[in-house]
Amino acid sequence: MPTSPPRSPRRIRDADGLTPRQREVLDFLRRWGREHGAPPTRQEIARAFGFRSPNAAEAHLRALQRKGMLELRDGSARGIRLRGAEPAELLQLPLVGRVAAGSPILAQEHVEAVYPADARWFARRPDYLLRVRGWSMRDAGIHDGDLVAVQAMCEARVGQIVVARLGDDVTIKRLQRDGAGWRLQAANPDFPDLVVAPGEPLTIEGVVVGLLRPHGWD
Structure with a gap:
C-alpha cells in the first residue's frame, strides 16, 4: 500500500511564535537581568550560547524584537528592554x-x-x-x-x-x-x-x- 512521502521537518514554534532557540535566548535575558541587574551584551549572549560571533546573538535579538518580545536601543551595548514587564520606574542615581x-x-x-x-x-x-x-x-x-x-x-x-x-x-x-x-x-x-x-x-x-x-x- 503506497504511503505518503515524508514531510520536510519544520521548526517547532511556541504558541507565541518563538522557536525553541528564541525561547532559550529570551529566558536567558530574563535570568541575566535578575542576577546582574542589567541586560547582557551581545558578546555575553554569544559566549553563553557558544555562538561564533556576537552577530548571531544580534540576529536572535532582532528576531525577538520583530515578534514583540523586546525593544532594542541602537548604539547601546546593553540597550535591551524586555516587554511585558512592570512599567519602568526611572531612578536618578548619584x-x-x-x-x-x-x-x-x-x-x-x-x-x-x-x-x-x-x-x-x-x-x-x-x-x-x-x-x-x-x-x-x-x-x-x-x-x-x-x-x-x-x-x-x-x-x-x-x-x-x-x-x-x-x-x-x-x-x-x-x-x-x-x-x-x-x-x-x-x-x-x-x-x-x-x-x-x-x-x-x-x-x-x-x-x-x-x-x-x-x-x-x-
Whole structure:
C-alpha cells in the first residue's frame, strides 16, 4: 500500500511564535537581568550560547524584537528592554567617585554625575552608584571601572557584598565572620582579605544590589 512521502521537518514554534532557540535566548535575558541587574551584551549572549560571533546573538535579538518580545536601543551595548514587564520606574542615581577620608559617601563633592536607571535592573532599590577602583572583587564579576549600585544601610548579613569603611578608607568586599571579629573577603587571590579585630572601627555604608558597566550608557 503506497504511503505518503515524508514531510520536510519544520521548526517547532511556541504558541507565541518563538522557536525553541528564541525561547532559550529570551529566558536567558530574563535570568541575566535578575542576577546582574542589567541586560547582557551581545558578546555575553554569544559566549553563553557558544555562538561564533556576537552577530548571531544580534540576529536572535532582532528576531525577538520583530515578534514583540523586546525593544532594542541602537548604539547601546546593553540597550535591551524586555516587554511585558512592570512599567519602568526611572531612578536618578548619584554616581560617587573617589571618597575623601572621613567624609560621608554622598557628600556633594564626591558626586560626579547623576544617572537615570530603571529600577527593574536591580535586586533591591539602590540609593547611589559607586565607581569601583581596582580588581580585588574580580571573581565576583566586579571589575575596575564598574559602577556598583548600593542600597544605603548600616547593617548587612554575612556573605553579602558590602561597601565598608575602615577608618578613612572605603572598600567593596564580601562580609564574613572571623571569630569574634569580621573579615572583608576579596574575590581575587592576588588581594588579601581585610581582617577587622573586635573593637576595631568598621562601618557598613551599604549593600551592593546591582552592577552596571559604563558602556551601558554609550
